């Protein structure tokens with residue numbers, strides 16, 4: 386096979402890689418997109434964000450149905466058909482993945498299925514089903530992502546020990562599920578399995594779930610989990626794990642330092658993700674990596690090799706799909722000569738638990754750690770008409786405000802639909818909005834978005850639906 390010559394090669398077709406390929410093609414570049422999986426879309430689309438949100442939505446209905454009798458509406462015992470649930474989830478994934486392939490084709494992007502390996506700074510060798518294919522390129526964008534960490538001690542070679550990939554296949558509803566790690570994945574998938582009826586136990590190293598979120602935002606999620614999960618244990622580690630017949634034998638040790646032996650039907654390991662940097666041939670380039678293997682980049686997504694850029698999870702930082710997509714834009718703009726940067730860009734975070742937690746910009750904990758003087762204005766959802774109509778008053782909206790300029794530096798929301806609400810906060814922070822901008826912008830009633838406006842009114846000492854907590858001179 387003759388080598389393929391291209392202007393831009395993108396390695397990896399997740400939300401970073403395909404976004405980069407599409408944008409580069411739209412700007413008139415000749416683009417080759419290389420992906421080892423037959424399906425485009427990466428972890429997010431095939432084995433991450435999308436399937437997990439489908440499962441959270443579908444299984445959340447079980448809880449709604451079970452807990453709605455006091456509203457005068459009750460159902461019979463719900464029936465879960467796992468095959469149908471899985472097929473429905475897979476149909477969404479298929480549709481989206483097919484859509485990505487369609488859009489790539491329409492843009493004239495050549496897609497090559499195979500595993501890429503850098504032979505040099507401007508040459509890739511790709512192992513395809515048809516054999517080796519060499520690629521010569523002017524610029525490469527590495528977007529190969531990350532995979533779930535599975536520490537050796539937990540890797541029993543037993544399919545009952547799952548990472549998120551296997552857990553999303555919902556092969557069965559285990560009676561007893563152990564979740565190791567109370568972060569994004571542990572809490573989201575713990576919720577899916579608890580919704581389905583599993584008795585879920587979470588063990589977490591630290592003294593809280595969702596370590597990146599401010600404690601007041603994590604609290605309603607913790608409350609929900611305490612009610613619906615079997616147990617959450619903090620400052621606890623797993624010291625031994627082995628196969629015992631059809632069960633997994635697990636020994637944990639909590640703050641009391643006493644070993645506790647238990648047996649679980651399945652275990653979900655959700656202790657973080659690792660960069661997919663093995664067998665990439667990076668040693669044949671000038672690309673530099675940090676001690677964990679993430680590729681070092683500057684604010685333009687350039688690596689130490691002038692021909693190679695890196696974006697998304699492989700470039701470190703927060704491992705979020707929308708961060709990858711933003712970095713894709715910056716990388717492509719840099720290649721075409723625009724002065725683009727990721728510096729100062731606000732990357733929101735959303736945890737799709739019940740209730741959802743979302744934040745953007747400065748958190749209260751960060752402000753404290755960095756000694757930044759801020760004022761925090763909170764609006765509790767118990768005072769929101771819309772929250773009451775959803776029967777979900779377990780929410781809070783808070784603004785983190787610079788007392789001098791009144792600019793909004795950060796926003797944190799916990800509550801039903803927080804993941805949708807945070808977008809307004811991102812725009813406000815990006816545009817340098819002040820609390821007054823939010824307070825004086827008319828928000829539709831009755832909506833949860835009013836909680837942002839009312840939190841701003843709390844800052845000025847004159848909220849409508851709650852009592853002022855302070856007097857303020859204006």
Ligand code: NAD
Nearest residue numbers: 566567568569570571588589590655656657658704735736
């Ligand atoms: P995480 O970093 O969110 O949480 C891992 C948790 O495991 C931490 O709280 C950590 O203290 C704990 N832990 C680590 N080792 C442990 C051990 N041996 N025993 C007990 N606890 C241990 O990681 P994750 O949940 O695996 O998710 C990985 C990444 O995927 C996240 O960083 C996130 O960026 C991304 N993700 C995002 C979303 C979303 O945007 N909604 C959803 C899922 C995953």
